[in-house]
Amino acid sequence: MNDNEVNSKYDRQMRLWSSSGQKRLVGSRVCVVEANAVACETVKNLVLAGVGQVVLLDSERVSAEDLATNFFVVAEEAGKARGECAARLLGELNPDSTVIHEKSSFESLLKDRSFWSQFDCVVNCRLDHCVPLIELLWDLRIPLLHAHSIGLYSLVRLYCEERTMVETHSSRADDLRIDAVWDELQEYVDSVDETCLAEVPYSVLLIKVYQEFVREHGRRPSTKETRRRLAQLGDDENVEEAIKKAALVTKRSSELNEKLAQLMQETVDLSTASSFWVLVEALKQFYEKHGVLPLSGSLPDMASNTEKYLKLQSIYRAKHETDRDELKGLALQILAQHGRAEQIAESEIELFVKNCSVLEVHRGSKNVWSSEMLSEANPVLHNTNIYFGFLALNTFHKEHKRHAAPKDQSEVRALAISQLCRWETLKSFPDGLELVLDELLRAEGTALHNVCALTGGIASQEVIKILTNQYVSFDNCLTFDGVRGQTGSWKIE
Amino acid sequence: MATFLSRPGPFTDPEYTPEFGLESLATSKVLVLGAGGLGCEILKNLVLSGFRHIECIDMDTIETSNLNRQFLFRSADVGKSKAIVACEFVSRRLARQGLTVVPHFCKIQDFDDDFYSQFSIIVCGLDSIEARRWMNEKLVSLAATTGQIIPWIDGGTEGFQGSVKLMIPTLTACFECYMKLVPAQTTYPLCTLASTPRLPEHCIEWAHELEWPKRYPNMDFDADVPQHVDLMYQLAKERASEFGIEGVTKAKTLGVVKNIIPAIASTNAVIAAACCHECFKFVTSCTENMRDSMYYNGETGVVCVSDRYDKATDCAVCASLPQDYVIDEGCTLAQFVAGATQKFGLQQPLFFTAKGDLYNSKKPDAFATDIPMVKLVPFADRVAKTQINIVDNSTPSTLKLVLRVE
Numbered sequence: 001m002n003d004n005e006v007n008s009k010y011d012r013q014m015r016l017w018s019s020s021g022q023k024r025l026v027g028s029r030v031c032v033v034e035a036n037a038v039a040c041e042t043v044k045n046l047v048l049a050g051v052g053q054v055v056l057l058d059s060e061r062v063s064a065e066d067l068a069t070n071f072f073v074v075a076e077e078a079g080k081a082r083g084e085c086a087a088r089l090l091g092e093l094n095p096d097s098t099v100i101h102e103k104s105s106f107e108s109l110l111k112d113r114s115f116w117s118q119f120d121c122v123v124n125c126r127l128d129h130c131v132p133l134i135e136l137l138w139d140l141r142i143p144l145l146h147a148h149s150i151g152l153y154s155l156v157r158l159y160c161e162e163r164t165m166v167e168t169h170s171s172r173a174d175d176l177r178i179d180a181v182w183d184e185l186q187e188y189v190d191s192v193d194e195t196c197l198a199e200v201p202y203s204v205l206l207i208k209v210y211q212e213f214v215r216e217h218g219r220r221p222s223t224k225e226t227r228r229r230l231a232q233l234g235d236d237e238n239v240e241e242a243i244k245k246a247a248l249v250t251k252r253s254s255e256l257n258e259k260l261a262q263l264m265q266e267t268v269d270l271s272t273a274s275s276f277w278v279l280v281e282a283l284k285q286f287y288e289k290h291g292v293l294p295l296s297g298s299l300p301d302m303a304s305n306t307e308k309y310l311k312l313q314s315i316y317r318a319k320h321e322t323d324r325d326e327l328k329g330l331a332l333q334i335l336a337q338h339g340r341a342e343q344i345a346e347s348e349i350e351l352f353v354k355n356c357s358v359l360e361v362h363r364g365s366k367n368v369w370s371s372e373m374l375s376e377a378n379p380v381l382h383n384t385n386i387y388f389g390f391l392a393l394n395t396f397h398k399e400h401k402r403h404a405a406p407k408d409q410s411e412v413r414a415l416a417i418s419q420l421c422r423w424e425t426l427k428s429f430p431d432g433l434e435l436v437l438d439e440l441l442r443a444e445g446t447a448l449h450n451v452c453a454l455t456g457g458i459a460s461q462e463v464i465k466i467l468t469n470q471y472v473s474f475d476n477c478l479t480f481d482g483v484r485g486q487t488g489s490w491k492i493e
Numbered sequence: 494m495a496t497f498l499s500r501p502g503p504f505t506d507p508e509y510t511p512e513f514g515l516e517s518l519a520t521s522k523v524l525v526l527g528a529g530g531l532g533c534e535i536l537k538n539l540v541l542s543g544f545r546h547i548e549c550i551d552m553d554t555i556e557t558s559n560l561n562r563q564f565l566f567r568s569a570d571v572g573k574s575k576a577i578v579a580c581e582f583v584s585r586r587l588a589r590q591g592l593t594v595v596p597h598f599c600k601i602q603d604f605d606d607d608f609y610s611q612f613s614i615i616v617c618g619l620d621s622i623e624a625r626r627w628m629n630e631k632l633v634s635l636a637a638t639t640g641q642i643i644p645w646i647d648g649g650t651e652g653f654q655g656s657v658k659l660m661i662p663t664l665t666a667c668f669e670c671y672m673k674l675v676p677a678q679t680t681y682p683l684c685t686l687a688s689t690p691r692l693p694e695h696c697i698e699w700a701h702e703l704e705w706p707k708r709y710p711n712m713d714f715d716a717d718v719p720q721h722v723d724l725m726y727q728l729a730k731e732r733a734s735e736f737g738i739e740g741v742t743k744a745k746t747l748g749v750v751k752n753i754i755p756a757i758a759s760t761n762a763v764i765a766a767a768c769c770h771e772c773f774k775f776v777t778s779c780t781e782n783m784r785d786s787m788y789y790n791g792e793t794g795v796v797c798v799s800d801r802y803d804k805a806t807d808c809a810v811c812a813s814l815p816q817d818y819v820i821d822e823g824c825t826l827a828q829f830v831a832g833a834t835q836k837f838g839l840q841q842p843l844f845f846t847a848k849g850d851l852y853n854s855k856k857p858d859a860f861a862t863d864i865p866m867v868k869l870v871p872f873a874d875r876v877a878k879t880q881i882n883i884v885d886n887s888t889p890s891t892l893k894l895v896l897r898v899e
Binding site for chain 1: 494495496497500501502503504534537538541542557558559560561562564567568586587588652653657685689690691692736737738744747748753754755756757758759760761762763765766767769770771773780781782783784787791792793794795796797798799
């Protein structure tokens, strides 16, 4: 964030995703299918955030139902093109964004690859998840969200083959390397003697105690043993901090978290893989050689005098830079070995090294259903019931060209059972599904504005995560239960 | 909404009727506190939920940095009252029969009990903790003194996170009961600021807390005056370069001195919608309400859960309220003590009024226990005029009872 942007209208959000994230939003193009309340609420939040262009694909006319639930239509335009009205009113929210109405029919565009290829992300807000759209966008590698709401319930689903996330903003324990000191750090630790013990950051005290204990006992100290030794150093502020943080001596710098260990096991074709996977391969080679990850280089604030703290900070930073350059060398070597001429931007390598212990990879699925979902072991069974309810209503709607109502109760239940049987998962009718179906039937396909606004809020948030490639997406399905006021999220394999 | 309310669902109270739902919506008066990030959403949501009588209080004027989420405002509105512009906007856009949306460009503290008493429910999107505590005390004391219970729903957000509280004064946990969950604001030790700064924040706080008053003794710092922010930034930058500390920027300076909380439209949309949804359910009885409080976090995946939250037994606002206690006409002190001991699970209680001890279980022989309570305590119209206090090891606060003969 540079100084010109201070006090700008994006100040409050750029404190979350910085100017790099904002730049990506500004340069993005999103397509939203159907100008209903969920869609317009989603678009509202995207336009406010500064997403460059939104195309609203809609061929409906403004109805009484729209006027009752949607803020972005007006009574004077009842019966006129809904998408046009919504696009105009949504476009007014932010002069930096453009909202365009596309009036071609959704069905006619389903085979038009060039239309869809222009987008960074697509949000389908119809009841129908639409398998041909899922297939098409999967092929084009464009992330697709499906979001819809009826009555007290809503669903959001993400279809995307692979998401590799670096800037996850995950908090993690500071990597101080108490048990893996390098030469420059050792030199610094050795230069600290009795005379200046009170002035140094606590990590230095921890390293001293750790090393002394290992020399005497040939093993690493426990937290308790470390505290006992520290207590003898007096009661200065840094000693107190060290006592609080004593458990850091038990952290093994060589240990990888489970996710990362798994990630390094993956085999990818490096002759075509994205720069992310090239860097993962480089990370693996780095780790095999050194037994530790490259240093992130950040140092938490620690009670200390200024000079001693800044000196320590510069030692960690210098090590970070050396590690980063080594990783870069490895990555370039990998590219060369696979006959690839491209480069990886310095900034990308820097971010990768800073976040290398909190990387996330999601592998998506095109499946609308997976057989584990209705098992009794499923902790969010109630929420999967809601999802299943939407599928049943969609099937009904396709067959009858109208929304199911309470009078259709027995038909919808029968439909649900036969649909479940098709997936060969039915042992008994899932617990609570009848109630969920009844609640859905009550609304007869109509929506409540609040549930739409909440759903649009979640959908837009997930689009923003995809466009900025920051934070961690949901993976990959969720429903909102407006009775209990909760979401439940699970993965469809 | 009309279709939805026209019949009950499987989770609806059996006594529900569509007429009740629609009638309540049309007649309930809703008060909205705040017309900012949450408030704009709340106003839109309430009108589209079918409410017809809405009033809104906000003391602030519109700033540029509001425009990325407060969608009822345009750049031409900068400097105008949030409440007035927001209410006019929704009335215009959602013009429908019988709709009145009344703005109040002032503080919530400017109104008295009579004003608040006219509302059936309150939806709150304020950003200040202090204002919410004031409102809480007002609503709890209104419920305790007049018996009028005005439920309120409070929303709050910070970045990707947010929360919703559904509070029914005196019956469920009040805002004060939740205060222990509010994290303390980051502060830095003075000696760090004065002599051993290490972070850019230390340099900024040094400028803000220590240097500004020295350098500009006749000028109070105002974070809304750009020249003041520039001067503060210069001070912090000088401090940082003196110590060799990197990272002091104007954005960071402003963030620290104004204690800026990151905000995004999507979280506000989620939290405001959840507040209004609970308000809609409460007023129409169309289905059950969520449990006491909801927590939302969209940083990693999507987490949205609602849960019970118990009243704090030591709450400074709602735990010390007197409770109604019913006795028989002839109930003696002994019977009252035995009854209260059992009901509240007391161990070795001391009962006393403003006039002195009534009964002390450590000195049982010092009191005549066969006297009827109506003789021991003054009554008027079958309700005791003096409250009875009980202290006991089993509870940290004093129990207060108001006797009523039935």
